[in-house]
Amino acid sequence: MNPEVHERACRLIDALHVEGIASLEREWLEAHLAECPACRASVRANELALQALRSNTVIVDPALVSTTQARVRLRARELRENQVRMRALGISCALSWVLGVASAPLVWRTFQWIGLHAELPKMVWETAFALWWLLPAGAVAILVAWNQRRTANYDGYSTLPR
Amino acid sequence: MGNSLCLYVNSMEQEAREIARGLRRRDPDLLDDLIGRYQYRLPRYLWTLTGSREAAEDLFQETWIRVLEKSHQYNPRWRFEAWLFSIARNLAIDLLRRRQPESLEALLRPGDERAEREWPDRQSATPFETAAAGEQAERVQGVLRHLAPEAREVLVLRFQEDMDLSEIAEVVKAPLSTVKSRLYRGLDAFRNLLEEEG
Numbered sequence: 119m120n121p122e123v124h125e126r127a128c129r130l131i132d133a134l135h136v137e138g139i140a141s142l143e144r145e146w147l148e149a150h151l152a153e154c155p156a157c158r159a160s161v162r163a164n165e166l167a168l169q170a171l172r173s174n175t176v177i178v179d180p181a182l183v184s185t186t187q188a189r190v191r192l193r194a195r196e197l198r199e200n201q202v203r204m205r206a207l208g209i210s211c212a213l214s215w216v217l218g219v220a221s222a223p224l225v226w227r228t229f230q231w232i233g234l235h236a237e238l239p240k241m242v243w244e245t246a247f248a249l250w251w252l253l254p255a256g257a258v259a260i261l262v263a264w265n266q267r268r269t270a271n272y273d274g275y276s277t278l279p280r
Numbered sequence: 281m282g283n284s285l286c287l288y289v290n291s292m293e294q295e296a297r298e299i300a301r302g303l304r305r306r307d308p309d310l311l312d313d314l315i316g317r318y319q320y321r322l323p324r325y326l327w328t329l330t331g332s333r334e335a336a337e338d339l340f341q342e343t344w345i346r347v348l349e350k351s352h353q354y355n356p357r358w359r360f361e362a363w364l365f366s367i368a369r370n371l372a373i374d375l376l377r378r379r380q381p382e383s384l385e386a387l388l389r390p391g392d393e394r395a396e397r398e399w400p401d402r403q404s405a406t407p408f409e410t411a412a413a414g415e416q417a418e419r420v421q422g423v424l425r426h427l428a429p430e431a432r433e434v435l436v437l438r439f440q441e442d443m444d445l446s447e448i449a450e451v452v453k454a455p456l457s458t459v460k461s462r463l464y465r466g467l468d469a470f471r472n473l474l475e476e477e478g
Contacts, residue, residue, distance in 0.1 A: 132464055135467070136438070136460060137445060137460060137463075164467070166471075166474070167474050171435060171439045172439060172440060173417070174421065175417060176320050176324040176327065178340075179337075182319075182323075182340060183315060183316060183319045185341065187311070189344075190348055193345055193348055194311065
């Protein structure tokens with residue numbers, strides 16, 4: 119047999135299962151296999167190898183599946199609760215910002231009045247006014263950081279038996 | 281033929297979209313269903329990848345937690361299993377690196393003593409170990425352990441998980457040509473080893 123023909127057949131036999139071959143090539147290969155026992159043996163060896171691979175079944179402990187399902191449900195609930203909390207936090211921030219902007223002139227006059235009556239330098243009561251505005255942002259930043267730390271510490275193992 | 285193929289592709293796309301929607305909602309029933317659906321395939325892949333039953337069990341759980349946490353990242357253009365297996369693979373690599381940081385290949389080298397030791401022993405078989413306790417499964421896993429880890433992985437994805445080449449490339453994050461050459465080499469080596477074993 120022409121070695122080039124045989125080589126082509128070997129290439130197609132391998133490609134058959136790995137990436138598939140065109141119908142014309144398949145026809146050519148079938149014709150070649152009809153007259154080449156060595157290539158037929160190679161096809162058979164490939165089929166046996168694939169059969170062995172596909173027969174490699176795994177049966178899993180049902181407890182693993184149910185534990186996983188329970189862990190996932192628990193984590194899903196945590197994430198949903200966290201999402202609700204973050205939404206509430208967002209709404210509070212927005213409301214606080216709106217209220218802050220709306221009440222700014224009043225708060226400014228209040229600080230000015232306290233400054234005048236307490237005879238404080240202008241710089242002091244103006245700084246106090248600026249700090250007053252930073253208070254809500256600082257509180258929110260602390261809340262968010264605390265929440266993130268709590269979420270990052272989750273390992274999912276503490277609440278469920280393994 | 282063409283029509284049925286088109287219907288099949290459409291139903292796959294529809295299913296992927298439904299999974300994506302459910303994942304975005306973090307639907308617990310969908311997740312239960314998916315965990316049940318992949319209860320054999322995912323541990324088999326993880327077991328082949330790590331060579332360890334305990335690691336496969338841990339990673340099975342971790343993979344689903346990660347699926348939940350990254351649920352918004354799933355793109356229904358891809359088959360769900362390709363995404364799932366790539367998450368599982370990343371976790372397996374992280375775990376193996378943590379255990380022994382020098383190289384992944386070193387951990388999964390043919391004849392790796394750790395893998396041999398952790399292979400189920402029939403006397404002390406747990407229900408999970410009955411997974412591959414059959415003679416044929418034991419023989420196949422034994423042969424697979426002698427292959428290069430990259431070849432072993434693509435063989436499992438192609439012939440056990442029935443993934444197409446582009447999906448495998450996505451999971452293993454390698455070019456298509458690399459996946460093909462790993463498959464050719466892996467299949468050849470697997471066939472020869474199986475013949476040697478008789």
